[in-house]
Every structure is written in C-alpha cells, then in structure tokens.
Amino acid sequence: xxxxxxxxxxxxxxxxxxxxxxxxxxxxxxxxxxxxxxxxxxxxxxxxxxxxxxxxxxxxxxxxxxxxxxxxxxxxxxxxxxxxxxxxxxxxxxxxxxxxxxxxxxxxxxxxxxxxxxxxxxxxxxxxxxxxxxxxxxxxxxxxxxxxxxxxxxxxxxxxxxxxxxxx
Numbered sequence: 001x002x003x004x005x006x007x008x009x010x011x012x013x014x015x016x017x018x019x020x021x022x023x024x025x026x027x028x029x030x031x032x033x034x035x036x037x038x039x040x041x042x043x044x045x046x047x048x049x050x051x052x053x054x055x056x057x058x059x060x061x062x063x064x065x066x067x068x069x070x071x072x073x074x075x076x077x078x079x080x081x082x083x084x085x086x087x088x089x090x091x092x093x094x095x096x097x098x099x100x101x102x103x104x105x106x107x108x109x110x111x112x113x114x115x116x117x118x119x120x121x122x123x124x125x126x127x128x129x130x131x132x133x134x135x136x137x138x139x140x141x142x143x144x145x146x147x148x149x150x151x152x153x154x155x156x157x158x159x160x161x162x163x164x165x166x167x168x
Contacts, residue, residue, distance in 0.1 A: 006103045009051035016061040024086035035084045047164035054096045062088045063096040065104050073159035078114035081163045109152045117149045
C-alpha cells in the first residue's frame with residue numbers, strides 16, 4: 001500500500017502544483033527553470049489535457065504529471081506529450097513519479113489515446129515501455145537523443161511529432 005493517492009488536478013491546486021514543480025526541478029542540472037511556468041502556460045492555453053496530482057496522507061500535493069496533445073506532421077493523431085513529471089524533493093525516489101506515469105498512461109489508454117511521447121532520461125522512461133520508434137522523431141534535433149514514445153493503440157506512427165504550443 002502506498003503513502004499517497006492519485007487524483008486529477010482540481011480547481012485551487014494551481015499554486016501548490018507550481019511550487020511543487022519549482023522545487024522538484026530546482027536542483028536538476030538540465031533544467032532552465034521554465035517547468036513551473038510551462039504547466040501554467042499549458043493550463044492557460046487549454047493544452048493541459050490530463051493533469052494528475054499525488055497527495056500524501058495529510059492531503060498535501062507531493063507529485064504532479066501533465067500530458068498535452070501532440071501532432072504528427074501537423075495532424076491531431078491522438079498522441080500526447082508527457083511533461084513534466086515532478087515529485088517533491090523530500091519524497092523523491094519513493095515511487096511517486098512511477099505511479100503518476102502509470103496512472104496517466106492508463107487514463108490516456110482508457111480514453112482512446114493512441115500514444116505518448118516523452119523527452120528525458122531514456123534509461124528511466126524505457127522501464128515504462130517507452131522506446132525509440134523508427135520513423136517518428138521530435139521537431140527539435142536537440143530532443144532526439146532523449147525522445148522516446150509509447151504506442152497505446154494502432155500501428156506506430158511515422159513523421160514529425162510536435163509538442164503543444166506552450167513548449168515554444
């Protein structure tokens with residue numbers, strides 16, 4: 001049994017999510033500090049298709065994950081970008097991020113999503129089934145070494161995957 005519960009983001013969670021994401025990425029060497037603002041911008045633009053939080057036993061938000069729609073060759077194909085994934089530093093490495101990833105993927109699968117992409121540590125995300133897909137690439141060559149995808153339904157797509165507009 002876990003020490004947390006997972007639920008969809010609710011009205012009033014925004015400030016707690018911002019602070020959590022800010023703390024989670026503060027010491028990450030690859031972070032430019034934009035992650036908390038990215039979540040807000042995705043939400044403001046209506047591009048935060050799925051946002052889940054993990055709550056500890058006291059009801060404090062200790063984890064967050066966001067998913068936004070992605071296009072392939074300019075078409076909406078039922079694909080989503082997973083980002084960011086955050087766990088509060090005092091509770092990192094206890095499975096909160098993994099639980100949020102699994103819960104998000106299952107909710108997307110149940111809703112009819114066709115796939116999910118991520119940019120991050122390949123060794124970490126490949127544990128969840130993410131892999132390089134021949135013929136599918138991100139729009140940024142910078143992301144290519146860290147880009148992985150997970151097919152949820154149908155054939156693996158081919159083309160260039162573009163993230164939601166909030167990603168820039």
